[in-house]
Amino acid sequence: MIVGGSDQILIVVLFYFLITMIVGLLPFGKKRVDSLDNFHSATKGISDWCFVFCVLSTIYTSSTWTGWVPLTTQIGIYGIYTTVYIAIAAFLYGIISPKVYDNAKESSIFSLGGYLEHQLHSHAINIFVSIVSIIVGAIWIVMELKSLGIIICAAFNYSINFVSAVIMGLLVIVVYIIWGGMESAVWSACLHGIIMIFGGIIISIMLVVYQYGSLSDFLLILKNNADIVELNYHNFSKMGDSSQWISNAIVSALGMVCLPQIFSRMVMGKSEHSQKKIAKWIGISALWCLSFVLIGYVAMIENIQVTHSSNLIFEIMALSDHTWVLYLTYIVMMAAAMGTLDITLFSLSTTIITTFVSESKISESKYNKKNKYTYVTLSRIVIVIVAMLCMFIAIILDDNLTDMAINSYQYICQIFPTLMYAAFSKNKNTTAAFCAMASGFTLTAVLEISNISFIMTSGVWGLIVNAIIIIANCAAAKKKRSHLC
Structure with missing residues (x-):
């Protein structure tokens, strides 16, 4: 059972809810997204720093805390792959996001599917990617809802x-999103990004200081317990040496930049300069x-064992005699969960409306004609429906089914790198992209079933997919030159 339950923790959780509501409703009464026409201009009054922390709150969710901390206890020093993974993703974000924002603004693009349709000239791709985006976004929301529910239960x-x-x-x-819109x-x-980043730094440093005296003393203890690290990472079958974790970092970064919830930050950005600044700070993060x-490493040294990995972070923080560290951990975890939930809900509603509702059905005036609806009205309705469906799924799914959903999410996400990087190819060979995607799925399934996968399956074929696309486009370019001659 997660440590918590005191009156102080309950007050802390409720106070953070209140602060979130206040901050979320700050834009009320100001210029907001009331139509598709001003979708890309409604964020001009928001600072670049606001967008930086907004994107960071999407990348680092509560699932990163409940997943990456236990990962280190399993694979030891190779847990540092997350740093390499984010650094590569930041580099790719800096290349892709300015172009995406520029195209989105000029061509009224609102979703990943819409962008791919614009680049690859295929409405079928838009429909296909939008459906998959909705599935991926829903899985993401369900994961964060389960984490948020666990935190609130413990607080009470x-x-x-x-x-x-x-x-x-x-x-x-839901209340502040449907009231304040995208700006909320x-x-x-x-807010969630600021709390999570700086709060995470504080709790990690204070945990070490309170438990071991200083960082240097902690490193000395870690050195004296090197056998623990050696023991743990060899028990993790899929990532036991440098070549494996480097490969995983590369293919994970390829996929992460193309996720629908990350892509929405590019579309809803402020300017090309803002996108470059965001990329720089992702790299620093x-x-x-x-x-x-x-x-x-603290969990490894203290030999903390828990039934569910989601409980590990709280058990570790309970080691400190200073309860404020545990309180701050609750706030950081809540910020990590809520920071993804709100913007993902809004992104899903935008994808659904712009893909499956014809423009003729959306009125740009609040005085609707018969059988027409304003964008705001549709957005609110869709947000409530999606939120209720995801809540129902989060409630009925047990842990085993949730794990299965997460695993399927890893496979599904590899669809996006294929199409995204195909869209960035000089010669947009859609057929090659789909062939690469099909071969990639086959390879992944064979490796997983035979249990001989040489890297983690979150992106085992990402490099192969892009290699096929590049080769196909080079062949197409060569063929075109030969015809000209």
Whole structure:
């Protein structure tokens, strides 16, 4: 059971809910997204720094805390792969995002599917990618809802059940999103990003200081317990040497930049300069990932064993006699979960409306004609429906089914690198992209079933896919030159 349940923790959680509501409603009464026409201009009054922390709150979710900290306890020093992974992703984000933003602004693009249709000239790709984007986004929301529900249950000392906890957390988010619109999602995500980044640094450093005296003393203890590191990472079958974790970092970064929830930050950006600034700070934040490694090593030294990995972070923080560290951990975890939930809900509603609702059905005036609806009205309706469906799924899914959903999410996400990088190819060979995607899925399935996968399956074929696309486009270019001659 997660440590918590005191009156102080309950007050802390409720106070953070209140602060989130206030910040989320700050844009109320100001210029907001009231139509598709001003979708790309409604964020001009928001600072670049606000967008930086908004994007960071999307990349680092509560799942990173509950997943990456236990990962270090399993693979030891190779837990540092997360730093390499984020650094590569930042480089790719800096290349892709300015072009995406520029195209989105000029061509009224609102989603990943819309961008791929614009680049590859295929409406079928838009429909296909939009459906997959909705599935991926829903899985993401379900994962974060389960994390948020666990945190709230613990704060109430389990006097309320998981269902009530999920409803409470989701209600707060839905209220300020449908009231304040996209600006509310950006403002609140910025708050969550600030709390999560700086709070994460504080709790990791304070944990080491309170437990071991200083960082140097901790490193000395770690050196004297090197056998623990050696023992743990050899027990992890899929990532046991440098070539494996480097490969995983590369292919994970290829996929992460193309995820729908990350892509939405590019589309909803402020300017090309803003996107480059975001990329720079994503790269700098890669060093922040060392917090996960630091906390994971504490668990290894203290030999902390828990039934569920999601409980590990709280058990570690409970080692400190200073309860404020545990309180801050609750806030950081809530910020990590909520920072993804709000903007992903908004992104899903935008994808659904712009893909499956004809423009003739959307009125740009609040005085609707018959059988027409404003964009704001549709957005609110879709957000509520998506939120309720995801909440229902999060409640009925047990841990085994959730793990299965996460695994399927890893496979599904590899669709996006194929299409995204095909769209960036000089010669847009859509057939090659789909052939590469099919061969990649086959290869992944064979490696996984035979249990001989040489890198983690979150992106085992990402490099192969892009190699096929490049080769196909080079062949097409050569053929075109031969015809000209």
